Amino acid sequence: MPVTHAARGESNPLLVSGEGQTYLVGDEVYLRPFAPADAEFSQSWRFSRFPMSPDRVRGKLDEGKAGDSSGKNRVHLLIVRKGDDRPVGSVLIHTSWFPSYYVEAATDPIFGEAGDRWRGEAAVMVMQLVVDEWQRPIVQFAPLADETATIARLEKIGARECMRFREMYSRNGKRVDGLMYEYLNGDWMERLGDPAERELPRSGTGQPRPVTAPVALKDDPPANAVRVGPWVYLRPIQEDDAVHAAHWSMRESDANWGNGRGVVSGRAWWHEMEKLQKESPQEWVRFAVCLRDNDEAIGFVGIDDIDYTHRFGESESELVNPSYRGNGYGSEAKHLLFDYAFNTLGLHALQSWVLFENTRSAAALRKQGYREAGRSHWDIPRDGAFTNVVTFDLLGEEWRAMPRRVDTESS
Ligand SMILES: CC(C)(COP(=O)(O)OP(=O)(O)OC[C@H]1O[C@@H](n2cnc3c(N)ncnc32)[C@H](O)[C@@H]1OP(=O)(O)O)[C@@H](O)C(=O)NCCC(=O)NCCS
Structure with missing residues (x-):
């Protein structure tokens, strides 16, 4: 017409x-x-x-x-x-x-x-x-x-x-x-x-490891737990998590994993999290990662920008207390998150975006089964020039095919 x-x-x-x-x-x-x-x-x-x-x-x-x-x-x-x-x-x-x-x-x-x-x-x-x-x-x-x-x-x-x-x-x-x-x-x-000619720095073995989660529990799960692994469990974020987020944001020792360190104000952070939980469906689903030993909330994992029509999203994770990093807790929490993403939300694939300098996060993703999907060049300013981001993806069917470590607990 x-x-x-x-x-x-x-x-x-x-x-x-x-x-x-x-x-x-x-x-x-x-x-x-x-x-x-x-x-x-x-x-x-x-x-x-x-x-x-x-x-x-x-x-x-x-x-x-x-x-x-x-x-x-x-x-x-x-x-x-x-x-x-x-x-x-x-x-x-x-x-x-x-x-x-x-x-x-x-x-x-x-x-x-x-x-x-x-x-x-x-x-x-x-x-x-x-x-x-x-x-x-x-x-x-x-x-x-x-x-x-x-x-x-x-x-x-x-x-x-x-x-x-x-x-x-x-x-x-x-x-x-x-x-x-x-x-x-x-x-x-x-x-x-040409930014495409810059070599990607790497750490870690680059090898996927058997999936660790979730465990079959003999006892009751921790209150409000959504998934429980051998060492950590995921639960919804709650108001008192804001204290940890704000406390550790000012004790961050690594300026490399984002574009410099980000200051977290406890109240503003909680209001943001509360806003996510009020949506239905939630386009950004986040959980607190807690130690099973003492229920301490050591970090957060989530899936952002979820597209429920095409069934993909972007995974994110942070252990707020730096001393817990590099010990496998983050990867265990991610496998619990994958179980939720692929088995509860029914997603088909996940993506992840990591700054070139954040070699630990990239190593953790490779360990979790992610494959490299390419690079976003000149993504953010760094050293008077611009640095790149390396991207990854993981298909649900690939994650399902990974070898599993079965942990059954005695009471
Ligand atoms: C990213 C993060 C959640 C990963 O969780 P984690 O528990 O530290 O990860 P894992 O211990 O399972 O794996 C870390 C990998 O990095 C390697 N690694 C450990 N410490 C490292 C360091 N200081 N520098 C570089 N690589 C390191 C390890 O060797 C391991 O790889 P490998 O097992 O193949 O050898 C966690 O490190 C973190 O919170 N980092 C700060 C926040 C962040 O970067 N978030 C992601 C933004 S994209």
């Missing part, structure tokens, strides 16, 4: 036409900011998988809560078909992460292959805007492995694959790998060298 005069009439016509536009104009589509009339076509450009009436979307557009391109660490643009000015999708440029920008693009699946083509064209236009015109060092975009037309476009401008998460998406009943492409600025590359 072409854009009607009625719909156009609700916006100033100057805002819903690409006539005379000097940039972000491709062969088949052009990109522009949003206007109120775009609410009529919101099912084509909203990123959500769930429906919403045009009136509600119009309200959000009016309030600047949708389609807003000013501030808020993101630029949201409409993908419009040339010729008839029909909105067919949208692109989001995430600008909050320094120095790496990230682009998302979606077109209405109702347009089939043409929609995939427009998505690729739009993504490439904004990647070139970010890197060639705005001079940002790097921009990333994540196509699916079966989007061959998009991949061909990306490779034509010199973008390259830097990560491959196996079987990440479910498309028409089949699992498809999720890729990440990076497009680097040539001037930055000349100054800093």
Whole structure:
């Protein structure tokens, strides 16, 4: 259906036409900011998988809560078909992460292959805007492995694959790998060298070890325990855990596992955790890791950014008291978490992202069965340049096939 005069009439016509536009104009589509009339076509450009009436979307557009391109660490643009000015999708440029920008693009699946083509064209236009015109060092975009037309476009401008998460998406009943492409600025590359050539530092054996969890208990489990292993158990995070989180944040001895040390305020931390628990379903599920010996909470593990449609998430872990690290507690807690992720949530795969300098965390992931999935280059500032992140993935079926240590306890 072409854009009607009625719909156009609700916006100033100057805002819903690409006539005379000097940039972000491709062969088949052009990109522009949003206007109120775009609410009529919101099912084509909203990123959500769930429906919403045009009136509600119009309200959000009016309030600047949708389609807003000013501030808020993101630029949201409409993908419009040339010729008839029909909105067919949208692109989001995430600008909050320094120095790496990230682009998302979606077109209405109702347009089939043409929609995939427009998505690729739009993504490439904004990647070139970010890197060639705005001079940002790097921009990333994540196509699916079966989007061959998009991949061909990306490779034509010199973008390259830097990560491959196996079987990440479910498309028409089949699992498809999720890729990440990076497009680097040539001037930055000349100054800093090609980040892909930097060798990944390593520690540990690199060998997966038998799964240790959970144990078959003869006695009652600890109160509120969700999974119990030989040495540690997982339970929901509770308010008094905030004291440990805040206490140990100021006693952290290792500045390498994040982008420097992060100060934790107990109250703010607990409010964040409480907020996660109020959601349903929870997109970030976290547990406290407690010693079975004395119930001390020694750290936290969780699954973040859970996608319940495609059934993947990102695992995270921290033993807050540094003296417990390197003794296998973290890996035992992770195996309890995997049991929860794959057997309770029914996830298909997990990912993990680790700073190059955090060799202990990478060694622990290899020990837990994770495989390397690639690298996110120039991810954060370090030493007057930018350092990289190494990424991993683990499929549920791989974890199930790992050898198991069966621990049965006598009372
Ligand atoms: C990451 C973490 C949860 C892992 O738990 P853990 O109990 O320490 O892990 P494990 O003891 O099971 O395994 C550690 C591996 O690193 C190696 N290692 C131990 N100490 C190390 C050190 N100081 N430097 C480098 N490698 C080290 C070990 O040899 C082992 O590998 P291997 O068994 O193959 O030889 C824990 O170390 C931690 O909380 N670190 C700080 C927070 C963090 O980095 N979180 C992850 C962010 S991505």
